[in-house]
Amino acid sequence: xxxxxxxxxxxxxxxxxxxxxxxxxxxxxxxxxxxxxxxxxxxxxxxxxxxxxxxxxxxxxxxxxxxxxxxxxxxxxxxxxxxxxxxxxxxxxxxxxxxxxxxxxxxxxxxxxxxxxxxxxxxxxxxxxxxxxxxxxxxxxxxxxxxxxxxxxxxxxxxxxxxxxxxxxxxxxxxxxxxxxxxxxxxxxxxxxxxxxxxxxxxxxxxxxxxxxxxxxxxxxxxxxxxxxxxxxxxxxxxxxxxxxxxxxxxxxxxxxxxxxxxxxxxxxxxxxxxxxxxxxxxxxxxxxxxxxxxxxxxxxxxxxxxxxxxxxxxxxxxxxxxxxxxxxxxxxxxxxxxxxxxxxxxxxxxxxxxxxxxxxxxxxxxxxxxxxxxxxxxxxxxxxxxxxxxxxxxxxxxxxxxxxxxxxxxxxxxxxxxxxxxxxxxxxxxxxxxxxxxxxxxxxxxxxxxxxxxxxxxxxxxxxxxxxxxxxxxxxxxxxxxxxxxxxxxxxxxxxxxxxxxxxxxxxxxxxxxxxxxxxxxxxxxxxxxxxxxxxxxxxxxxxxxxxxxxxxxxxxxxxxxxxxxxxxxxxxxxxxxxxxxxxxxxxxxxxxxxxxxxxxxxxxxxxxxxxxxxxxxxxxxxxxxxxxxxxxxxxxxxxxxxxxxxxxxxxxxxxxxxxxxxxxxxxxxxxxxxxxxxxxxxxxxxxxxxxxxxxxxxxxxxxxxxxxxxxxxxxxxxxxxxxxxxxxxxxxxxxxxxxxxx
Numbered sequence: 001x002x003x004x005x006x007x008x009x010x011x012x013x014x015x016x017x018x019x020x021x022x023x024x025x026x027x028x029x030x031x032x033x034x035x036x037x038x039x040x041x042x043x044x045x046x047x048x049x050x051x052x053x054x055x056x057x058x059x060x061x062x063x064x065x066x067x068x069x070x071x072x073x074x075x076x077x078x079x080x081x082x083x084x085x086x087x088x089x090x091x092x093x094x095x096x097x098x099x100x101x102x103x104x105x106x107x108x109x110x111x112x113x114x115x116x117x118x119x120x121x122x123x124x125x126x127x128x129x130x131x132x133x134x135x136x137x138x139x140x141x142x143x144x145x146x147x148x149x150x151x152x153x154x155x156x157x158x159x160x161x162x163x164x165x166x167x168x169x170x171x172x173x174x175x176x177x178x179x180x181x182x183x184x185x186x187x188x189x190x191x192x193x194x195x196x197x198x199x200x201x202x203x204x205x206x207x208x209x210x211x212x213x214x215x216x217x218x219x220x221x222x223x224x225x226x227x228x229x230x231x232x233x234x235x236x237x238x239x240x241x242x243x244x245x246x247x248x249x250x251x252x253x254x255x256x257x258x259x260x261x262x263x264x265x266x267x268x269x270x271x272x273x274x275x276x277x278x279x280x281x282x283x284x285x286x287x288x289x290x291x292x293x294x295x296x297x298x299x300x301x302x303x304x305x306x307x308x309x310x311x312x313x314x315x316x317x318x319x320x321x322x323x324x325x326x327x328x329x330x331x332x333x334x335x336x337x338x339x340x341x342x343x344x345x346x347x348x349x350x351x352x353x354x355x356x357x358x359x360x361x362x363x364x365x366x367x368x369x370x371x372x373x374x375x376x377x378x379x380x381x382x383x384x385x386x387x388x389x390x391x392x393x394x395x396x397x398x399x400x401x402x403x404x405x406x407x408x409x410x411x412x413x414x415x416x417x418x419x420x421x422x423x424x425x426x427x428x429x430x431x432x433x434x435x436x437x438x439x440x441x442x443x444x445x446x447x448x449x450x451x452x453x454x455x456x457x458x459x460x461x462x463x464x465x466x467x468x469x470x471x472x473x474x475x476x477x478x479x480x481x482x483x484x485x486x487x488x489x490x491x492x493x494x495x496x497x498x499x500x501x502x503x504x505x506x507x508x509x510x511x512x513x514x515x516x517x518x519x520x521x522x523x524x525x526x527x528x529x530x531x532x533x534x535x536x537x538x539x540x541x542x543x544x545x546x547x548x549x550x551x552x553x554x555x556x557x558x559x560x561x562x563x564x565x566x567x568x569x570x571x572x573x574x575x576x577x578x579x580x581x582x583x584x585x586x587x588x589x590x591x592x593x594x595x596x597x598x599x600x601x602x603x604x605x606x607x608x609x610x611x612x613x614x615x616x617x618x619x620x621x622x623x624x625x626x627x628x629x630x631x632x633x634x635x636x637x638x639x640x641x642x643x644x645x646x647x648x649x650x651x652x653x654x655x656x657x658x659x660x661x662x663x664x665x666x667x668x669x670x671x672x673x674x675x676x677x678x679x680x681x682x683x684x685x686x687x688x689x690x691x692x693x694x695x696x697x698x699x700x701x702x703x704x705x706x707x708x709x710x711x712x713x714x715x716x717x718x719x720x721x722x723x724x725x726x727x728x729x730x731x732x733x734x735x736x737x738x739x740x741x742x743x744x
Contacts, residue, residue, distance in 0.1 A: 010441040014384040017433035021377060026209065032426045033208060036366075037342040039418045044343050045300040045355075045364060051238075051323045052357045054307045054350055055082065057330040061311040068335055072100040072130035074314075076137040078328065081313050083141035086322030089238035091144045091230050093203050093329035093337075093350040096189040100130040131190060139196035144234045145189050146203035149222045152185035158223045159188040162199045163236050165226050169248030169278070176246045179276045180293045181206075182221040201233030205339060205349050212340045213347075216356050218280055219246065219293035230327075231356045232282055238325045239283035247279040249291070276370070287360040288367040288422075296366035296424070297352065298359055301343040306354060307331075325361075327354045368424040379410060380430040387437045403438040407431035483603030488546055489557040489595060489643060490620050491530065492627035493521060493564060494539035496590035504587070514538060517589060520571060524563035528556040533614050541624075543615045546602040554597050554646035558672055561593045561637045562721070569724035590728055594627025595672070596620075596640035622667060625660030629669060634698055634732035636725060641668030651679035653688045655695060671695070674719060683716045690716075694729065703737040 020028065055078070057068070065074060075094075082090050138145070147159045167176050181204075194200060202220050207213050218232045228236065228244055236244060276291020289295050308319065310328070329350020330337055337349040359365040383406045390402060407427075414427035495501065495517060502510055518535065525532060525542045529550055533541040542560070544553035572588040579586035598619025605614050622640060630638045633655055644652055651673040657666035671691065678684060694709035710733065714726055 010384075010388045010437045013437050013440045014381075014388065014433070017380065017384070017429075017436065018377060021373070021380070021429055021433075028429060030209060031428055033210075033212075033214060035414075035426065035428045036214070036424050037212070039415065039424075040299050040342040043419060045298040045359070047300045047303040047305065048358070048362050048364070049305070050325075050358050050361050051088070052306070052325045052327070052354050052361065053321065054348070054354045055310050055313060055326050055328045056307045056348070056350075057310045057328070057332065057335075059332050059334075061309055061314070062332055064311045065314060068330075068332070069101070071102045072096065072134040073128075076130070076134040078310060078314055079134075079141055079143055080137045081316075082321060082324075082326055082328075083137075083143075085313075085319055085324070087142065087324040087326045089142045089144060089199075089234045089325050091146070091201070091234040091325075091327045091353065093146050093230065093327055093353060095146055095148060095187055095203070096131075096134070096193055097187050099190065100134075102130055131192060135190075135192045135196045138193060142198050142237050143196075144199040144201055144230065144237050145193060145197040146230045147186055147188035147200055149181075149183035149202050149204055149220055149227070150185045150187065151183050154185075155223060156185040158186050158225055159200050159227075160194055161225060161227060162197060163228070163233065163241070164243030165228075166243050166245045167226065167248070168245065174248040174275050176219065176248050176277055176293070177221045177224065177226050179248070179291060180219045180221050180226070181217055184223055186222055199228075199233035199237045201228045201230035203230045203349070203353070205352055207339065212342060213297060213352055214342065215290075215294040215296055216352065217292070217294045218287065218289055219277065228282075229353075231353050231360070232280075234325060234327070234353075235282050235285055235357060235360060238323075239285075241283035245279075245281040246277065246293075247281075249275050249278045282360075285360055288365045290368065291370055295356055295359065296368065297341060297355060298364065298366045298422070299341045299343040300355060300358075302347065302351065306351070306358075325357055327351075327357070329353075364422065366418075366422050366424055372423070372425055376426055376430060379413075380433050383410075383430065383434045384437050387434055387441065400438065400442075403431075403435050406434045483601050483605065485599055486546060486602055487553070487597065488600050488602060488615055488619075489544045489553045489597040489646075490600070490615065490623040491525070491542045491544075491557050491561060491593065491595050492539060492624050493542075493561075493591055493593045494537075494627065496592055496631060498538045501587070501589075513589075516571060517568075520567035521564050521591075524567055525560050527563060528560040530557065530560055531613070534612070543600075543602075546615065547613070554595075554643050555650075557595050557597075558639065558643070558647050558650055559675065561595060561672060562675060564591070564593065565636060565724050566721060569727075588727075588731070590731060591636060592627050592630035593637040593672075594623050594625070594630060594640075595638070595643050596623035596626055597643040597646055598622070621662055622660060625662070626667070626669060629658055629660065631732075633669070633671065633695055634729055634736065635671040635695070636728040637672040639670050639672050641670070644668070644670050649676045649679060651675065651684055651688075653691045653695075655692070673725065674721060678719050678722070681718055683718050687713050687716050687718055691729075694733075698733050698736060701740060703733055703740075706733050 062068060075092075079090055079092070137143075169176070188194060188200070189197075202217070202222075204220065205213055205216065216229065216231065218229050220227050220229065226246065232244060277289055277293040278291075279286060280289055280293060287295055312319065327350050329348055331348040331351070333346075338346045339349055339352060341347045341352065387402060387406070390398065410427035410431040414425040417423040417425045501513070505513060517538070518540065521540055522532060525540070528544075529548075530542040530544050531546060533543055535541075542557075544550050544557050550556060568589060568591055575589070576586045596619050598617065600615045600617030600619055602615045603613070605612060605616065619642070626638045626640055630636060635655075638655075639647075639652065644650075652670040653673060655669045655671055658669050659666050673679075673684075673687070673691070690709045690713045694706045694713070697703070697709060698706035707730070710726060710729055713722075
C-alpha cells in the first residue's frame with residue numbers, strides 16, 4: 001500500500017498531466033500566454049530605426065483640422081503630401097465604406113434640392129466630389145487601403161484582391177485557405193477607391209480571451225479567396241512586388257528539420273508533422289508565422305520615434321520620409337481604435353500593424369512552432385520521472401528542493417529561448433506538473449502529520465478559537481507542552497447581582513439565561529485571539545499570549561472587553577423586547593470585567609488523571625481582584641496599571657490606587673472607556689474629567705452630583721459605543737443610592 005502511494009499515485013498524476021497538455025484546454029493556454037506576457041514586460045523588443053512610421057490622427061490633429069470624419073479631400077491632401085515626402089507605401093487603417101457626407105450630391109440632397117434644380121446643377125458642376133479627389137490621389141500614390149472581414153448571417157461581396165497570391169502545396173491536399181481564419185462577409189471602401197489603390201489588406205485585429213492582442217494574421221480567407229493583411233500588402237507594395245507566395249507543409253521541395261530527421265531514421269514524416277502554413281514570402285521578406293499564418297507580436301511598447309502627428313504633415317512641415325512605410329491611423333480615444341497589448345493597456349490599432357511591419361523588416365520576431373510541445377513534454381517526463389524515483393529517498397524536504405530546482409530550470413530554459421532565439425516555450429506547465437507530482441508523493445508524510453494535527457485539535461478545541469487551533473495544527477512546533485513562565489494578559493468577567501437573578505428564575509430559565517450570556521462573551525474572547533481558561537458559574541476566565549505568541553495581547557484583551565460590552569448591550573435589548581412581549585418586568589444584565597498583565601506560569605496543569613491548560617500566578621489573582629473592584633467603583637471594565645502600560649493609546653480614566661485582597665502594595669486601577677479613536681477625540685479629556693468627578697462623587701455618597709457629571713458626559717456625545725458604559729454607571733449610581741436609603 002505504501003509503495004502504491006509513493007510510486008503509483010505520482011505516476012498516475014504524471015500521466016494525467018501529459019494527457020492534459022496534449023489536450024491543451026483553454027485555461028492552460030491562458031496561463032501560458034500570461035507567462036509569455038511576463039517575458040515581454042521584463043524584456044520588451046528594443047526599438048530599432050526602420051522606414052516604418054505611424055501617421056497619427058491624434059487629438060491635436062482633430063482640434064486643428066476638425067472632428068472626424070474628415071472631408072475626403074483633407075485625407076487626400078495628407079496622402080499626397082506623404083507621397084511627395086518620399087513614402088514607398090502608404091497604408092490607410094481606415095475604411096471609407098460610405099460616400100463623403102460633405103460631397104456636393106449628398107449636400108444638395110440634404111438641402112432638399114432636386115437634381116433638376118438649377119442651383120443643384122450649378123453646385124454639382126462647380127464643386128469637386130471629395131471621393132473623386134481621394135480616388136485620384138490614391139491612384140497616383142502607392143496607397144494601400146484596408147478592409148474588414150467578418151462573419152455575417154448572409155455572405156457579401158468581397159473586395160478585389162490587388163496583388164497576386166501563389167500557393168504551393170494545395171495539390172497535396174493542403175490548401176492554405178483551409179488553415180487560416182475564414183469569413184463570409186466584408187466591409188470595404190467605395191468601389192472607386194478600391195479600383196485606384198495599389199493594394200488592399202485586412203485590418204482585422206484579433207484578441208485572446210483576456211482581450212489582449214498577441215498575434216496578427218498575415219493571411220485570411222474571405223469567401224474562399226486568400227487575402228493578405230494590411231501589413232503584408234503594405235510591405236508588398238513598398239517592394240513593388242507583384243505576388244505573395246504561400247507554401248503549405250506539403251509543398252514540393254519543402255522539408256523542415258523534423259521531416260529530414262524522421263526520413264533519415266526511416267520513420268514516416270507525418271509522425272510529428274502538423275498541417276498548416278509553412279512559409280509566407282512577401283517579396284524578399286519571409287516572416288516567421290505559425291501554421292495558421294499568424295505572426296506573434298513582440299511588443300516594444302509605445303515609442304515616440306515611431307509616430308508622426310498628422311498635423312505636422314498637413315501644416316507643410318518638411319519631413320524626409322524617403323522609402324517610408326507609412327501607416328495612417330488614429331490614437332484619439334474618441335475614435336475607439338485602442339487595443340490592449342502585452343506591454344500596454346491602450347495601444348492604437350494602427351500601431352500594432354506598424355510594430356508587426358517593424359518585426360518583419362528587422363527580422364526580430366517571436367515564434368512558437370508547433371513542435372515546441374515535444375521538448376515541453378520531454379522536459380515534463382524527465383523531471384516527473386526523476387521526482388517519482390527520488391521521492392522515497394529524498395523525503396518531502398529533498399523533493400521540495402528538487403521541485404524548486406526543476407521550476408528554476410524550466411523558467412531559465414524558457415527565458416534563454418526567448419531572449420536568445422525569440423522562441424516561446426512554456427515553463428509554467430512542466431514546473432506546475434512536477435509540483436503536483438511532488439505534492440502527491442508527499443501525501444504519505446502528510447497523512448502522518450495529520451494524525452498529529454488531530455491530536456492537537458482534540459486537546460485545544462475546547463478553549464481556543466478555531467482559527468488558533470488550526471494554526472497550532474499547521475505549526476505544532478509553536479506548542480510547548482508543560483509549564484513555562486511567559487507574559488500574559490488575564491481577563492475575568494462575571495454577572496453583577498447574580499444571586500438575586502438566581503432567586504427570580506427557575507433553574508431551567510437560569511440555565512438558559514447563563515448560556516445566552518456566556519455564548520456572546522466567549523465569542524468576543526475568541527474573536528480577539530483569547531484562550532478560555534475556565535467557566536466558574538457565571539464567570540469567565542480567559543488569557544492572551546498562550547499557547548500562541550501574541551505581541552499585542554494586552555490590546556486584544558481590551559478589545560475583547562469592549563466587544564463584550566457591545567454584545568451585552570445587544571443581549572439586553574433582546575431580553576427587554578422578550579420581557580415586553582410576555583408582560584414581565586425587565587431587569588438588565590450587568591457585568592464586571594477585570595484585566596491585568598504580568599508574567600505567569602502557563603501550561604498543562606493538573607494531575608496524571610486529569611489536567612487543564614491554564615495559567616497561575618500572582619497577576620492572575622490581581623486580575624480577579626480588579627474585577628471585584630469594578631462593582632465598588634461602579635464601572636463595568638477595570639484594567640490594572642501593568643495592562644495600561646501596554647495599551648497607552650486606549651481611552652482610560654485613572655481611578656487612583658487600591659489595595660486588593662492578598663496584596664500589601666496598592667495597585668493602580670483605571671476604567672477602560674474605549675479604544676484609540678475615542679482616546680484621540682478632542683472631547684475625551686473633558687469626558688475623562690467628568691467621569692472622574694462622577695466616580696469620586698458616588699464614592700463619597702453624593703449621588704446627585706455623580707449623576708450631574710455623568711449627564712455632562714452623555715451631553716458630549718463622544719461615541720455611540722459609550723452608551724452601554726453610561727447605562728452601567730447610571731444603574732450603579734442608582735443601586736448605591738437605593739442601598740444608602742436615598743441619602744446624599
